[in-house]
Amino acid sequence: MISLDRLDVELLRILSTDARTGTVELSSVLGIARNTVASRLRKLEEAGLLIGYQPRLDLAEAGIGVQAFIAVEIEQGRLGAVVDDLAAIPQVLEVHATTGREDLLVRVGSPSQADLQALIEHVVALDGVVHTSTTLALTTPLPFRAIPLLEYITRDTGWGRSTPAPLD
Numbered sequence: 001m002i003s004l005d006r007l008d009v010e011l012l013r014i015l016s017t018d019a020r021t022g023t024v025e026l027s028s029v030l031g032i033a034r035n036t037v038a039s040r041l042r043k044l045e046e047a048g049l050l051i052g053y054q055p056r057l058d059l060a061e062a063g064i065g066v067q068a069f070i071a072v073e074i075e076q077g078r079l080g081a082v083v084d085d086l087a088a089i090p091q092v093l094e095v096h097a098t099t100g101r102e103d104l105l106v107r108v109g110s111p112s113q114a115d116l117q118a119l120i121e122h123v124v125a126l127d128g129v130v131h132t133s134t135t136l137a138l139t140t141p142l143p144f145r146a147i148p149l150l151e152y153i154t155r156d157t158g159w160g161r162s163t164p165a166p167l168d
Helices: 006-017 023-030 034-046 079-087 113-124 147-153
Strands: 066-074 092-097 104-110 129-137
Touching: 006 023, 006 034, 006 147, 023 034, 066 079, 066 113, 079 092, 079 104, 104 113, 113 129
Parallel strands: none
Antiparallel strands: 066 104, 066 129, 092 104
């Protein structure tokens, strides 16, 4: 586990807003040396916390107007096989293993409700699937975010070793 401070979180906050922000701009915005920025980013990458610089996509703009969550109950001992089968389905966006009655929570996207129905029928037919329950996502008023949590856990840390925090 990596030890983070407020400077690390501020770098991640800026990159989460615009992953194309360069080292020079980060240095200028944060008032720190380019080498410090490069060193911090390398540390975050090597630790496995920063695993890529990906664009955020608006699926509705790409014609994916329906998103849903499928809760999947599976037969014992079939987790790996069912996850592999789900990974082969293009409409599956992510899969979470969960506790409770259902074993998996599967986020899916489709261009239409008819396509979603066919997708659900496909998931129900997978070997090892016992039961599913689907919840339609109407909107996403708060998309995935991690920065507020990282700010919270680093609230009592400093701003690097030798660089004072910027004035608020």
